Every structure is written in C-alpha cells, then in structure tokens.
Amino acid sequence: MVQQPAVVAKLRRLVQSSMAKHSYESAVFFADKLVTLTNEEPEEIFRLAQAFYLSQQYRRALWLLRNTDMVKMDLRFRYIAARCLAEVGDWEECLGTLGGWEEDTSAAVADLMQGSQAERMARGQLLTDTASLPSEEASYKAALCLLRGRVYAAMENQTRACLWYQxxxxxxxxxxxxFQVLIEKSMLTGQEERDLLNKLPFGPDDEWIQLLYRAKCKKYEQASTFKQTLGALQQQIPADPAPVSTPDSSPARPSTSANKHITKLPDLRPDADAEMGSVEAEDGGVASGSGCGLAGNLDVLTCRAEWLYHCGAHQECYQLTTDILDRDNYAVECLPTHLAAALELRKKNDLFLQAHRLVQEYPNRALSWYAVGVYYLATHQYEQARRYFGKATALDANCAVAWIGFGHAFALQDESDQAMAAYRTAARLFRGLHMPLVGMGMEYMRMNNLPLAQQLFDQARAVCIADPLVANELGVLAFRNRQLDAAIHHFTTALELLPPKASAASEATLVNLGHVFRRQRRWPEAIAAFRKALGLAPGHASTYAALAFAHHLQGDLQVAIENYHKALGMRPDDSFAAEMLTCAMDDEVTRDEAGAAY
Structure with a gap:
C-alpha cells in the first residue's frame, strides 16, 4: 500500500496543478482531502481557503477560517479572511478583521513592521525593521495595508484610504x-508624490522601477528632469559590465529668468524646438550612467505620450498613442491620453470609432462612456456629452477625467450651477488635482464673484505651481481688478511656463498681455504681443482687430485701417472692427484735411 506521505505529496501537486489550470473545483476537491489526511494542518487549511476563494465560495472560506485561531496569529489567514469579507461587501467586519476603524495609521504600520508577539512566537521570527523582513512577509503586510485602503475608499473615507495606500x-x-491607485485617482499633489518616492525603500538594483514610478507621476513640475528620466528608462542596458563612459552632453539651454524685465516677451516662434519627449537624455544625460532597456515597453511609451501631450505636441502624442494601440488594441492605460490628443486635433472619426469599440467591448467600464462623451464634446453636442460623462461617473465615481469633462460640458453651455457641482465633487474626490479648482475659479469669475475666484485660483496654484493655465487666469483676474502690473507679471509667468509647441495657449496669453499693455498706453509692446500671437495663430479676427486698435491709438491710421479690413474679412459681423474702421477712416480724412490746410 502507498504510504501516506506519498499520497499527501501527490495531492499537493494536484492542487497546485489544478489552480494553475484554473480548475478551481478540482483544487477544492483535492485540498479538502489534504486537510483530512494531515489532521487539519494550518498550511493545508490555508490551501483549502485559497481554493474556496478562487472558486468564489467566499462565505465557505470564511466559515473554514473562523474555525481556526490562525486568523489572529498568521498574516496570511487574516489577509484571506479580510479579502473574502471585502468580496461580499461586508466592509465593517472586514475592517474589524484588519484592525478596526479608529486604529491610528502610524501605530498600525509600526505594529506591522515589527509583527505581533503571537505571530513571532508562531513563526519563530523576530522582525525588527523593514530591511530584515522576508519578502513574503513584507508583501503580505503591504497587501493588508492595500486592502485596508480599499475598504476605506469603499466607505468614502478618502483621507484614510490615501494614508494606507502610502x-x-x-x-x-x-x-x-x-501606487497605481494613488496616481490614477490623483490622491496626492505633485510635491507629495515626490516626497513619497523619496521615502520608498528601493534596493540598489531597483532603479528601473524608481524611474518608472517617477515618470508616471504628475508632469508639471518635472520639466527639468523628465527627459533624463525617460532617457534612462529607454536606453539599452550595456552588454559589457565594465564602466561605460558617458559622452559629454550638449550644454543645457539657459532657463528663462523669472526676474527679467517684465516687458520682454519669450521667444515663442512656431518652429521652435519642442520635442520635449525625446528619447535621448539631454540636460545632463542618464543619471546612473546606464539604461534600463525598456524602450519598447508600453508603460514607458505611454509616459512619453503623456509628456508630449503636456508639452503641447498633440500631433506627436496622437501618433505615438496610435502606434501603441496598433501594437496592443486593448492598451487601456494609454486611451485617456489618446482621446485627449484626438480631441485637441478634432479627430472626430477616430473618436467615434474608439468610442464605438470601447462600448461594444467594455460596456460596464466608465472609460467607454467617457470616450463617447469626448466624441460629443468634439462635435459640440454638449447636451449629449453631459449625458455620457454623467453615465461614466455613475459607473465609476472615481473616474477623474469623466468628472472634469462633466463640468466642462456644463460650463460650455453657461450652466454654472451644474458645472460648479461637478467641479466640487471632483475637488473633493481628487485632492491632488488642481483642474477642478481652476474650473470653479473660472465659473466664479464669469459670475463676477472675483474674491472667491481669487481664493480658488490661489488654492490651485498651491496644488500645482507650474501650470501656465493657473498663471493665465490669475492674470485675467488681476486685469479685471485693474491691477495691471500684477496682470503683466502673471501673463509673463504663464508664457515662461508654457512649452514651445503649446501655440493655442501661448496665443491666448499673448493676446491677454497685449490688452494689458494697451491699457497702460504702452503701444509698441502691445503691438509686439499681438504680432507674436498672430504668428502662432494667424486666423483669429479678434487679434487683428486688437492689433488694429493698438495702431489706431498710436496714431498709425493706415496700418490700423488695413488690419481692421483683415479682421472684417475674416468675420464680417464684427461690430467693434466695423465701428472702429469708420472712426479710423474719419480720423484719416480729418488729418489729411488738416495737413492740406497748412
């Protein structure tokens, strides 16, 4: 007769094989026999609980686990019991299994780092700090923290959820x-993300994941380092282990001084170099002197696409995300960036096809209906866009882009109350995002509530100091408050923060700056600003009218008349240009008559 140890060993192999083949019912069958043959050894009970969990028999797994004291003594038992409770939606009991609602985060983490007395006795281990934790032990303790964060998030306590994720x-x-939840749900500000990364206990061989985490963080304040990070991720790992000398890098471009004379305009030529996402590491080269070999990885390419979008290189971003989707048609991590770039470029056909495909394949995902909303936003059907953004937020209340789109769709139809409600919800759910604050500030400014607008723009600047949109809106607010010097400062700061290829944003800020110069009777500087704006976007009738008005006030009547005609040629119903053209022609006639009299 076959000895029991041989039978036990064979049953264990059968359980593992069944789990590997996703034959969970078979795994349950064989694991149940193992528990009996081994006289209910804890390891076999845990194996059977795993099989119950994988076969979605959560209540049965809980019944099995509650019949043993190992839930209090072994992290693995506690974790799988809590996972079962989470799966059935019993959040209160799940939290009780994990430690309780009022447990202090720092004290609980310290306890996890050291281990409870019962656990140390059961395992015969003395755990003192993170460095001495076995990898499996540290992984289970991190999983407990992650699960607790999910429980708090399900109970809408985002503050505690964020602490436990960290x-x-x-x-x-x-x-x-x-990390993914913290980044995708925008739970941290840019500074908090950097502080967290600096505290993580990475090993000497973990530079690649540290760099990848950094590349996935917010892009606004990485202007001076992102190319270096991306270059290190994409550079190939040297085949020769010997030290490789790094060639001298080209000298970094001097940054624009924030203290320069306020009337000097930054160089914003349309053909200026804006390939900020170049795969080659400039500005100092690769920090480690060697690469990570992840040039073709989709995560790295998605980070590069996000950077290109941030830099205003929408066409390059769209081409890259299209290539990524050609390689992997289901790479949903790059779809939000792809949809945003397609919206900027008005790729209506592509937006329609992407939305149709996503709704067919993922009808229960918020991203699918968000894509439908983006399509309707591109076609200026704002009521339909609102409907589908609302459906996306109903499916996933933590879909940040859907909430922002929801607010924008209301704002575009001048429905301030509904727009404010959407922005407020987004600001509450995503404390690391500054765009909801900017949206609320713009709505308050439109309603002429300038003090509240100022407060919200200041809050947005505190969250993200490097966003040129915030600086531009602060300039508009200062202009409306007749604080002209402050307005020039904010507009100039916005131009310094804008990447070279962000032509649309640069054009709007330059026009705003020109109006401030005109209000200060600084005609040459106003004319220079309007001409730079026309160099970036030559098809705007309002800019030609503003340029004509500046020339008119300066006394250049012929140039003013010419530009008034250009403005009216583009927009014949421009009443301001038509009226001022008449005034300029009358002034020209009067001046000619006065000259003839002499």
Missing part, C-alpha cells in the same frame, strides 16, 4: 496596485 508602498515598494 503605508503599503512604504512596506513594499513593489506593491504597484497601491
């Missing part, structure tokens, strides 16, 4: 799910 990363920097 705790999971500090225990195990490879707990990517915690």
């Amino acid at each position: 705790a999971a990363l500090q225990l195990d920097p490879f707990c990517y799910e915690a």
